[in-house]
Amino acid sequence: FFRPISALPIVLGIEDTYEQQDNKGVEVGFKYNSPDNRFLLNVAGFYTEIDNYQTFTAATISTLLTQVIIPVDEVELMGFEIDATARLHDYFAVNASFGLTDSEVIKDTSRPTAGNKAPATPDYTFNLGGQFNMPITLGGMDGEIFLRADWQKIGPVFSVVENFSQRSTLDIVNARGGLDFDNGWRAEVWVTNLTDEDYFAEMFNPAGFGFPGSLRRYGVEVTKRF
Numbered sequence: 001f002f003r004p005i006s007a008l009p010i011v012l013g014i015e016d017t018y019e020q021q022d023n024k025g026v027e028v029g030f031k032y033n034s035p036d037n038r039f040l041l042n043v044a045g046f047y048t049e050i051d052n053y054q055t056f057t058a059a060t061i062s063t064l065l066t067q068v069i070i071p072v073d074e075v076e077l078m079g080f081e082i083d084a085t086a087r088l089h090d091y092f093a094v095n096a097s098f099g100l101t102d103s104e105v106i107k108d109t110s111r112p113t114a115g116n117k118a119p120a121t122p123d124y125t126f127n128l129g130g131q132f133n134m135p136i137t138l139g140g141m142d143g144e145i146f147l148r149a150d151w152q153k154i155g156p157v158f159s160v161v162e163n164f165s166q167r168s169t170l171d172i173v174n175a176r177g178g179l180d181f182d183n184g185w186r187a188e189v190w191v192t193n194l195t196d197e198d199y200f201a202e203m204f205n206p207a208g209f210g211f212p213g214s215l216r217r218y219g220v221e222v223t224k225r226f
Helices: none
Strands: 023-032 039-053 056-061 066-070 072-089 092-107 124-138 141-154 170-181 185-192 200-205 210-212 215-223
Touching: 124 170, 141 185
Parallel strands: none
Antiparallel strands: 023 039, 039 072, 056 066, 072 092, 092 124, 124 141, 141 170, 170 185, 185 215, 200 210
């Protein structure tokens, strides 16, 4: 026989329903675009206050170890973001971005986590990418050949508000390339996590489990736009 979830013992403040998450914040910044459109710059600073921050944690309900949502009363985030794109050649452009975030749990009536870092919020992120696009004519069809590579660096991050098992800095490289024709046909090859980094996307230790991130994946795609 199965019991309804409401009949299960409630632990750690877990309930079947929870208050909606409310965000309040302010963001200021500026944008710059060069007269020849070859350089774009965006800079922004932000402050965000989140009430009933919805976060996952691991808990034992009856005999089940499960992933559940337990809201955190109040979380604050502040930081800045900067991103830029530069077209170095008619066929080649590079882009880069950097973000820095200071996060803190201000109030948490379910657990003694005030002062901890917010979960799933890395201290910083950095992205660097390059894209090559060149017009071609192949078999009487006009289009372009394209190549793109991206490097993403993700700073230290916790998966749960208890701040168990901090994941260290992670580097991920993705790439793709192919042909894109004006008649709607597109063929490309792609690879994600090129360096085959072994990492956890989420960790719930010492509860005893986590979700591994994707290892190297690659494939070929052919699509037609109508």
